Amino acid sequence: MTFDINKIRSDFPILQRKIYDKPLIYLDNAATTQKPQIVIDRITDYYTYENANIHRGVHYLSQIDTTAFENAREHIARFINAPKKEEVIFTKGTTESINLVAASFGRKILNKGDEVLVTAMEHHSNLVPWQMLCYEKEARLKVIPFNDKGEIDLSTYQMMLGGKTKIVALPHISNALGTINPVKEMIRMAHEKDIPVLIDGAQALSHLIVDIDDLDCDFYCFSGHKAYGPMGVGVLYGKTDHLNFMDPYQSGGEMVEYVSLYETSFNEIPLKFEAGTPNVEAVLGMDAALHYLEETGLDAIAAHEKDLLAYGTKKLQKIKGVHIYGTASEKTAILSFLIDDIHPFDAGTIIDKFGIAIRTGHHCAQPVMNKFGIPGTIRASFAMYNTREEIDKLAEAILQVKKMFA
Amino acid sequence: MSIEEIQEQIITEFSYFDDWLDRYNHLIEMGKSVPLINEKYKTKNYLIGGCQSRVWLHAAMKDGLIIFSAESDAVITKGIVNLLIRVFSGQTPDTIIDADISFIDKIGLKEHLSPTRSNGLMSMIKQMKLYALAFKTKSANQ
Numbered sequence A: 001m002t003f004d005i006n007k008i009r010s011d012f013p014i015l016q017r018k019i020y021d022k023p024l025i026y027l028d029n030a031a032t033t034q035k036p037q038i039v040i041d042r043i044t045d046y047y048t049y050e051n052a053n054i055h056r057g058v059h060y061l062s063q064i065d066t067t068a069f070e071n072a073r074e075h076i077a078r079f080i081n082a083p084k085k086e087e088v089i090f091t092k093g094t095t096e097s098i099n100l101v102a103a104s105f106g107r108k109i110l111n112k113g114d115e116v117l118v119t120a121m122e123h124h125s126n127l128v129p130w131q132m133l134c135y136e137k138e139a140r141l142k143v144i145p146f147n148d149k150g151e152i153d154l155s156t157y158q159m160m161l162g163g164k165t166k167i168v169a170l171p172h173i174s175n176a177l178g179t180i181n182p183v184k185e186m187i188r189m190a191h192e193k194d195i196p197v198l199i200d201g202a203q204a205l206s207h208l209i210v211d212i213d214d215l216d217c218d219f220y221c222f223s224g225h226k227a228y229g230p231m232g233v234g235v236l237y238g239k240t241d242h243l244n245f246m247d248p249y250q251s252g253g254e255m256v257e258y259v260s261l262y263e264t265s266f267n268e269i270p271l272k273f274e275a276g277t278p279n280v281e282a283v284l285g286m287d288a289a290l291h292y293l294e295e296t297g298l299d300a301i302a303a304h305e306k307d308l309l310a311y312g313t314k315k316l317q318k319i320k321g322v323h324i325y326g327t328a329s330e331k332t333a334i335l336s337f338l339i340d341d342i343h344p345f346d347a348g349t350i351i352d353k354f355g356i357a358i359r360t361g362h363h364c365a366q367p368v369m370n371k372f373g374i375p376g377t378i379r380a381s382f383a384m385y386n387t388r389e390e391i392d393k394l395a396e397a398i399l400q401v402k403k404m405f406a
Numbered sequence B: 001m002s003i004e005e006i007q008e009q010i011i012t013e014f015s016y017f018d019d020w021l022d023r024y025n026h027l028i029e030m031g032k033s034v035p036l037i038n039e040k041y042k043t044k045n046y047l048i049g050g051c052q053s054r055v056w057l058h059a060a061m062k063d064g065l066i067i068f069s070a071e072s073d074a075v076i077t078k079g080i081v082n083l084l085i086r087v088f089s090g091q092t093p094d095t096i097i098d099a100d101i102s103f104i105d106k107i108g109l110k111e112h113l114s115p116t117r118s119n120g121l122m123s124m125i126k127q128m129k130l131y132a133l134a135f136k137t138k139s140a141n142q
């Protein structure tokens, strides 16, 4: 399969846009990716020709929709190589998936004095739900540290896995530093002690091949919108035994099997966890996005992004005063940096004027910033449609920033 | 000068720059001359909420007029807060409370007006007006 960057760029209509009369250079892909035309079309087609509520009608449209919806589930299960399609639960996104596990699984297994392990590089989404749960249960949250490069030390991790550890929650990829964590090994180590592991895969899905069966994780969470799909939809993968053990997260329609006025029996998984009308358009849009990823080829995308990362790292390192945070040897195409002691907000305001979308701030990972003793960083995060030329423009913008704030 | 006149003055000043670069360079210059807050007020109590750059704002009443001072860790934010101080400092509580701030839009810094903008221009204006209100209430009670 050849990787045709021009064809890819033409598939994303927003890339034709001008911002302040300059071509948009979109480097905020870790926040959300842009959508290819086929995803947009899928959503429009759904409302133009197919709209109906699913799972509850005998009429034609409801039936084809239910089929499309369940086919999407099957496709997504295949995409992440989940053992069973019933193990794929649709949620609003990563945040909801993690909250669901904390509420329906964590709350059930955690007792006073137990421990939950997270890393010091969590997005707040994979930190705050565990903090709150630990507070409620009088359990302890323990934090696995990382070194100056942004890497977790496995021997420290090994020591922290103790008799009281009831769950480990890890990011597959750090959104602030780009580190790809050795999750497979970390899952294996936890499993040796029978400790279940949740992986926050929000940043991973669009950058590398996620193979659930191979990882053997207990839970895996991601959002459609960070993988070229729509907002408002995500997935919780969970092992069947866990999902059966867990209580429903929300209650209402769809998730029930039989309801009388005083008693209810719950539906089987996955519907047990999908109360109410789901976001059908977004599920179908996410399905289309994953087709697009498959057609383009994740290997080819990863190779392209690796080139961008190497090129960008070199380019930025050549600029005096630029300091990159997160230099793990296993890294995705995220460049988090500061320019001398220029405040990221100042730098970001000027870079924006070049039509370049980058992110400044703490990236919802304040503990990471605290570790480095900085208020935040400037983050350029790349996707399949970015080019070396765009990185050159970013470098020009940085030089301008240096000139203005020197 | 009245609040209106000062706003007009700033608009004229910025009208000499026809591209964004010069406007921002001017803003950066403005940031350097902000009446700095006394170090002892650089505490949580004087911090204006806004997640990206920190802004401390202090107000004192002198002869019926409010005097502002401020500081920020970002230079552009300092420039913006200084513009506001030029407009509001030395005015009476009532004129501050009633003031219509229209110059920001006219000097090509409209993007800073969006309520979600993280430098918190809106919060700065709001905070200044709150100070004015507080002083007004205080003097009315005396």
Ligand SMILES: Cc1ncc(COP(=O)(O)O)c(C=O)c1O
Pocket (backbone or CB within 6 Å): A030, A031, A092, A093, A094, A095, A096, A123, A125, A126, A171, A173, A174, A175, A200, A202, A203, A223, A364
């Ligand atoms: C690592 C990581 N986890 C979780 C999230 C939260 O994702 P969402 O806002 O889609 O729920 C993000 C998004 O920024 C992320 O980068």
